[in-house]
Amino acid sequence: MWRHLGLWLALLASTLSLPVQADETAEDYINYIELKPFVTNFGGPGPVRFLKAEVTIQVEDPDAHHAVNAHMAHIRNDLVFLFSAVQTEDVGSVAAQQVLAEQALKTVQQLLQEETGSTHVADLFFTSFVTQ
Template sequence: MRKVFSGLLLVLALLPLAGRAEEPAQDDYVSYIELKPFVANFISDGPIRFVKCDISIQVSSPEGLNAVNYHLPRIRNDIVFLLSAQREEDLASVEAQQRLSRMALEKVQAVLVVEEGEPYADDLFFTSFVIQ
């Protein structure tokens, strides 16, 4: 009975260690910040047209996550102005949308460099993109 009790104590003592996940290394950290949908009108030769898109920003550190969330109002502002400055042909093709994605990432990184001294954002994805 004593051996069983000792074995049970040993198992109970090791349980918290077995259930604990390893902390991810700083190099393994990836997080995505999903922004609220954007709706903006853009330059068109005809009637007013709109673009609606969902954007996610990829960061690779907790500091980046905090920085993006903290400066989100300014980031959203700059992206809305970027979208509004586009012409219809700047949004029409997949290649044009990929260029726009890179431009939006550069805007985000510029805000973070000015405010935090680091670009922090690693990538920017349009998770939906609708032109109307």
């Protein structure tokens, strides 16, 4: 009897640990892609200044996820050029950093539009932003 009870409990425990499968539609799909940190100098002539930004991209379907990963090198290239072209006043306040994030989003969307025919990216976030 104890053997059957132990078997029953083991079976019950294994079914409770199974993930619940939900019907995920395209409208429910949200995924975030973390890019490797960007470190670049900025600010033009004068003392050397550095910017370090950690960027996360939000996509809303698996095709977008694939498109971002397929064009990651091109995305990183364009963002490095964008970040290295900023001036001190372009990153000196939260509002200025938000404008830069919007520019970065538009840069990524434009690149993907040219490469794939769709913008794919819903949003772009700075998860860390440091200047020195």
